[in-house]
Every structure is written in C-alpha cells, then in structure tokens.
Amino acid sequence: MPELTERFEEALAYASRLHIHQKRKATQVPYISHLLSVAALVLEDGGDEDEAIAGLLHDAVEDQGGKQTLEEVRQRFGEKVAFIVESCSDAFEVPKPPWRERKENYLTHLRSAPPNVRRVALADKVHNARSILVSLLKDGNKVWNRFNGGKEGTLWYYQSLVQVFRETGDDFMTYELERIVAEIKSLIR
Numbered sequence: 001m002p003e004l005t006e007r008f009e010e011a012l013a014y015a016s017r018l019h020i021h022q023k024r025k026a027t028q029v030p031y032i033s034h035l036l037s038v039a040a041l042v043l044e045d046g047g048d049e050d051e052a053i054a055g056l057l058h059d060a061v062e063d064q065g066g067k068q069t070l071e072e073v074r075q076r077f078g079e080k081v082a083f084i085v086e087s088c089s090d091a092f093e094v095p096k097p098p099w100r101e102r103k104e105n106y107l108t109h110l111r112s113a114p115p116n117v118r119r120v121a122l123a124d125k126v127h128n129a130r131s132i133l134v135s136l137l138k139d140g141n142k143v144w145n146r147f148n149g150g151k152e153g154t155l156w157y158y159q160s161l162v163q164v165f166r167e168t169g170d171d172f173m174t175y176e177l178e179r180i181v182a183e184i185k186s187l188i189r
Helices: 006-018 032-044 049-057 066-077 079-087 099-111 115-146 150-168 172-187
Strands: none
Touching: 006 032, 006 049, 006 066, 032 049, 032 115, 049 066, 049 079, 049 115, 066 079, 079 115, 099 115, 099 150, 115 150, 115 172, 150 172
C-alpha cells in the first residue's frame, strides 16, 4: 500500500491553486474534481505517491503555464513527477498545434511510454471518458460540441486509446476504458 506524505498534501494544494478558476469543459464542475479522480484511480491501481502527485498535476503544464510550470513542478516535486507530467502533456506551446496532429503524436508516444506514465495517462483517459458518458446521458449529442474533434474525432481518439492501451497492457483500467467507450458508442444516434 503506497504511503502518502506531506508531499501529496502540498501537491494537492498546489494543483488546487493552479486550477482554482478552471472548470471542466462547458460545465460548472470545478476542475480539481478531475485531478482528484485521476489521482484516486492511480492509487487504486497501485501507483506510488509520485504517480499520484503526477495525477494531480498532469494538466498543469498544458493548462497553467507550459514549460515554466513544468520547471516549478520539477523543483517542488522532483524529476520523476516532472517526467510523468511532461509525458502526459500533448502540447506546451500556445497556440497548440492542430488537434488531430497532437492526438496522433500522443498516441505514438503512449505506445512506448513507461508503466508509470501509462498508469497516469490511462487514469486521465478513464475519467475523461466517464465524464463524456455522463454528459452524453444528461445532455445528449450536444456534448460533442465541447470537443475540438467533434463526435467523429473524439470517438476515433478514444477508440485509438483503447487500442494502444490494449497493446501495452491488460489490466482493470484498460478494461474500464474499453467498457466506457463501448457504452458511449452504444448511445450514439
């Protein structure tokens, strides 16, 4: 059982400050809910404290300051956390490269990612897919307007993620992602 120390508490406070005004796409749900869910999935999957901290901070670089934030993460929480956070980011520059190009590059990157990166990335995608499913059930097909890839692109991306994670492991979170994506597909009209 992984031990959580004051570092985790510090990372939680840091993530909360970084994302304090951010909401989940087209909702009023505080963004920290996503970060807490990812960290919880990482811990439930047997991840260690560094991986759980990376779960809390996995979007910090993309959403809250790019390379400068990455360096702050490195200084505060160490090289292992910074490596995972960097590896879970698909863009550092603003404006971001085109959506499809970023996603294709990220999928290629995931195929050779080490287990600690895979665990955090998979936890992120499981929670994102759950959020899409909940929104689809509540709001119907208008949920697809939230995503740069639209319905077809988003479905392509999540089906591709399932394929990549199936190729690189056989575990509960991969099964969970596959199950959620199949349920999303079954609800599409």
